[in-house]
Structures are given as C-alpha cells and as structure tokens.
Amino acid sequence: MRLTHHILKSISVIFHPLIMPIAGVIFYFVKTPRFIDRQVIWAKLTSLSILTIILPILLYFLLKTLGHVNSIYLKSTKERIIPLILNAIVVILVTQRILRPDPYIELYYFFIGILISTLSCLILTFFKFKASIHMIAISGVFMFFIALSIHFSININGTLALMSIISGAVATSRLHLKAHTYPELIMGVVIGVFPQLILVNNWL
Template identity: 30%
Template sequence: MQERLAKAVSYIFHPLLMPTFGFLLLMNTGFYFALISFEAKQFILLTVFAFTFVLPLISIGLMVINSRLKLDLNKSSDRILPMLTTTIFYCIAYYYLGRMPIYPIYRVVLISSALTIAILLLVSFKWKISAHLAGIGGLVGAFMALSFRLNFNGSTLLVALILVAGLIGSSRLILEKHTPMQIYAGFFTGFAVNYLFINFI
C-alpha cells in the first residue's frame, strides 16, 4: 500500500508536469499577472503542457523503443539524452510564448526551468540527482522570489509547496529511487536556480 501511494505521488508530481503546475498557480493566485483573459490562459497552458510534457514524453518513449534506454531511467547516463531533448522543447516553448503579448514573467519562469534541466543534465554525466525534487524545488524557489519581488504574502502557498516537496522526497526514498543526498541536491538545485534567476533577472 505504501509503495503504491509512493508511485502515485511520483506520477502525479512528475518533473515534466511541474511547469504546467507552476503556470496554473501563476494564473490562479494573487499575483498581479493572474489577471489575463481566459482565452490567453488556455493558449499559454496548452503551449506549456504540449512542449514541457507531451512532446518530451513522446520523445522519451521513442528513445526507449529504439535504444537501450529503460523507461524508468534509473541510471544517470540514461537521463542525458532525454534531458537534452526536454531542454530543447522548453526553449521552443519559450520562443512561442515570446511571440505573445503576455507578462515577461511567464517567459522568465520557463527559461529558469530550462536552465534547471540543463544543470541536471550536466550533473547526470557523473551522478544521479533527483529530477522530481528539482522540479518541486524550482516551484518553491520561483514563488518565493516572486513573493519578495512583488511584496506579496505567499506564505500559505509556499508552506503547501514545501509539504508537497516532503511528500515527493519521501516517496522517492520509499521506492528506493534515490539516496537522501540525491534528493536534497535535487531540491536545492531547483530552488537555487529558480530563486536566483527570477529574483535578479
């Protein structure tokens, strides 16, 4: 039962879904850039979902079919090519969003996510780091930076995200996918990149 719950948490909070979750939160919290039309929200979310989840997932599936990669990507070396293609898709999404008359913060959040994956890619040449925790750590860092920049009290949201991070970390440990150090490293990598990038760019 415990292992099933851990697997469910890992699927629900998959790293590829974090940008979509992040954009949903941006659009439905008290930040000033939440006030955009419903049609614009739909287009942005569809763009982000397609380029940061659907297309990377399809590309990983094709790699698994045509190579020796395993679907669980347990080996750090197995993650290099999927992360590279995912970074490219993120950059394409950044380009498309740049053609829309939207708040620049959306593009900043997306490119900081792409930068996080690029760093995970470099680390993966030598070591297995938790992409799950990098994803949720990125959300925590992004919303903390936005709270400071906009003088917005986002404490409730941040507490909720930190609790989710703990849930994800526990799930990865239960499934024996990572060591505690790999989990901490993933979280703080995602947090630091997104916090610093969004706070100072």
Template identity: 30%
Template sequence: MTNTIIAPAGDGAGKTSGNPLLRGMAHLFSFVFHPLFITAYVMAFIIFVHPYAFAGFDHRTKVMRLLSVILCNTFLPLFAVFLLWRLQLIKSPMLRNEKERIGPYLIAMIFYWWTWLVFKRLPDTPPLAVQFLLGAFLAVCGGWVCNIYFKISMHGIAMGGMTMFFILFAFHDAYGSGLYIAAALLFTGLVCTSRLLLSAHTPFEVWSGIFIGVLTQYIGWQF
C-alpha cells in the same frame, strides 16, 4: 521484507518499505508530481489563479498559453522518451540510470528553451511567467550537467524549483502568501520522501536535486 528502510548502497537501489500502503502512496505522489508536470502546474497557477498576471487576456488565450506549455514541457518530452524506449535506445522509460537520462535531458532542454523563448517574445507576457520558465530551463541544464557525474533526482529538481518560485513570489509580489510556501514545502517533503521510500535515489541525490532547483529558479528570477 521488513517495514524499515535500509540505507541504500551503490547507486541507490536499496530495500524499500514493505508496507503496501506506503509504497502505493509513494508511487502516487511520484506520478502526480512527475518532474514534467510541475512547469504546467505552476504556469496554471500564474495564468488562472494570480489575479493580475494574465488579467488582460481572455479565457481562450489563457487556455491556449497553458496548452502550449503542456505540449512543449510535458507531452513532447514524454513522447520523446517513449520513442527512445520503443526504438530500444533506452532500456526503460523509467530512466533508471545516468546513461539512459542523457538523451531525454537534451531533448527536454530544447523544448524548455523553446517554451521560454516563445513566452519571452509574446507580447504582454508578464515577467513572472518569463522568469519562472527561464528558471525551469536552467534547472534542466543543471540536471544534465550533474547527471554526468551522478544520478541526480529529477523530482528533487522540479520540487525545489517550485518551492523557490513560491518563496520568491511571496516576497516580491503583492499577491504572494506564506500559504503558498507552506503548501510547496509540504508537497516537496512528500514527493522527496516518496523517492526515498521507493529507493529511487539516495538522500544525497535528492538534496542535490532540491539545491539545483532552488539555485536555478533564483537565477532565473534575477533576469
């Protein structure tokens, strides 16, 4: 196998880079920035790093808020995929094609909607968190619609949404900084390049994912 990337054909399953180091790094970035982890990462930033968003909350309340996000937006959707796989309703927990992603998308939509609704109704929740969670829910909805027609990159959706959040955050929040935008763009580039190196997606699927993530986060910010 050569050390070059051959343009993928069909549904995006082309040859990948033969460099084991590159493949290992690509798998690492794909795992660390798994789409179901991104919401928890951003909420951890809002809760613990932002100096004002949750300033009136004690440490225990902050931890419980973050754990609720991890439970509903990370653990439960992952557990649901595991159950679908063990029940042989899907062939692989990696969700390699559009058909296998229909059920997990619908399950994630329910959990993401519930998380947004709970935070929206909790007293003293800062608008910054509510807006982001709404954008995350809309991103899952957008991914599900696109999945009807092609295998859109879920990594692209998540990273695009994260990047758009920090762009909007930088322009509308006194604590915003261009450093956050630069970091988000760097990680988005690394993750999306990793997906291409692994031939998990075509460039169109990756860019479409980024676009959906950016668009839905922008819509969520408006409300």
C-alpha cells in the same frame, strides 16, 4: 506496508517533473494582478501542455522503442542524457515562442531557470551523478511560488505550507522506492532552487 508503498509510489507519479512547469504557470495566471484575456491564458496553457507534457511523453515512447531508455524513471545516468537534451530544447522553444519576456517576464525567467536546472542535471550525468529530477522540479516551483508571493505582495502561506509537505512527501517517496540517495535528493533541491533564486533579480 503494501498500502504505504502504493501511496508513496503514487506520489512520485502524481508529482512527476513533467507536471511541475505547467503547475507553476497555472499558479501564475491565477495569482497575477495583471489582466490577461482568458482566451490568451487557455491558448498559452494548451501550447505549454503540448510542448512540456504530451511531446515529452511521445518522445519517451519513441526512445523506449529505440532501446535508449528502459523506464519513465530514467534509473541510470546513461538513460538520462538524451531525454535531458530533448527537454532542454523544448524549454528553449517555450522561451522563444510561447513565453517571451514581454509581457510574461516572470514566466520567461521561470523557464530560463528550468533550462539552467536541466543543463546542470545533464552535466552531472557525465560525472555519473544522478541528481533527483523530482526534487529539482518541485523545488524550482516552490522557489518560484515564494518569489511570486513577494513580487505580487500576496499571502500564500497556505500554499507554501502545502508545498513544503508535498516536497517532503516526494523526497520520502524517492527514498522509499530506492530511486535516489540523500546526496542525490539534496543536490536536486540545490539545482532546483538556486537558478530560480539567482534569476529572480531580473524581475522581482
């Protein structure tokens, strides 16, 4: 039982929402048939890592020092408000400075979808509803992978099967840790999938 607890807790850490956007970008660069200079790819990945991973971590420690959050899991809806607003600002910066529509239209709308999901999650916090950010993140990336497989006409059935398993493992982890209820997990999936699904019409 102790081993199972540690494994499920590790899953929540390994597949943390901060990691998911960069995972989607890496997958895009690996699978795109377009030629993109390797130096450009590394420059984009470095910039994105700083903005979407390092900066949020630094902001988290600042918020924790100021007493606005208690843990990285943001257990209460009140704790979520400022981090979600800051995350929305970061995503806007990404779409305006790093991933412009031309020539990265797929990634641009991927992050627009992330922005919509973030704002949707933020709105729900004002109604005291705590949608699972873990499920929002992994479901959004999952939908993006599916859209890319259709867009580029590539077979990634193995990747999609693995993503299904990971999604299930993340959901199980969040339930085991009593971080969320079933409705919160389901709402997380909805908020993660639908923006990506709707926006895919702009580039598919």
